[in-house]
Amino acid sequence: MDRRRTIAVVDCNSRRRAAMTHAFSGSGIHVEPFETIDELADAWPRAEAIMVDDSGDAVADLVMLMAENGRWLPIIAFADDPSTDQIVKAVLAGAVDYLAWPCDAAQVIGALIGAESTGAALGSLKLREARARSRVQRLTRREREVLAGVAIGLSNRLIGEQLEISPRTVEIHRANMLTKMGAQHTSEAIRIAIEASLVA
Missing domain, CATH: 1.10.10.10 (Winged helix-like DNA-binding domain superfamily/Winged helix DNA-binding domain)
Known part of the structure; x- marks a missing residue:
């Protein structure tokens, strides 16, 4: 039997959060929903990764939060119909993967498997970079x-x-x-x- 996976979702769109929770639960993915990055900071998730709505500087803000708290979870960014530039910016900021919404549970599981192999090394690197930037600032x-x-x-x-x-x-x-x-x-x-x- 496949193991149950847990992912945190940060998205200010309550309908989309609910749709993700419903869509993924039938495929063995438990969703911990958060409206904002600040809300996530107040109750750090017990998840394998964080899916974050790629609006504004969400990925960079999340990396900075993790650097400040000394915690790392791989970041999977998502957006409705993202542009190539948007995807590149998110990956350069620290996302390990990018999904276009709507996506299915199989895509999320694929992203989680990829995050497991690259997340730890990239996380350590991104945390060091974010800490160093805060010192230079x-x-x-x-x-x-x-x-x-x-x-x-x-x-x-x-x-x-x-x-x-x-x-x-x-x-x-x-x-x-x-x-x-x-x-x-x-x-x-x-x-x-x-x-x-x-x-x-």
Whole structure:
């Protein structure tokens, strides 16, 4: 007998949530419905994955929420008649799969099976990236510019020349940058910048 699967569904459209719950329940998929990402945050689901209506920045917001809470579940985005650009954006933001609604339970089970194989590795990577981005976002524009210079191996003097500030000012920005990022040394700040995709 096939095992019963559980999926969280985040969708502000109550009719669609109800339709999913009804359509999937006959095929051994239990749906935990949530109206918003905030509601999901208040009662973290016991699911294998999260299906989220891909409206606005829902996928990126969900990845950020998971990074802040140190929890990861694979994200399967969905939308009515999604465009190629919409699908690409969602996958780049952290979705492991994308389904066009309406879809059937077999498609959802296929997405869950795929999420099992790729979700853990991608989840770890996306969590690290989201955490790193939140640390970089604490920096001022100038501190980010200094970080970018440090990350490509420029000295304080060369960074200063590039930014038209003194090497001493670069040094001050560098010290502030390390403190705000919670980095013990420059190499750690560079690693965080790479994880945040600030530098290649």
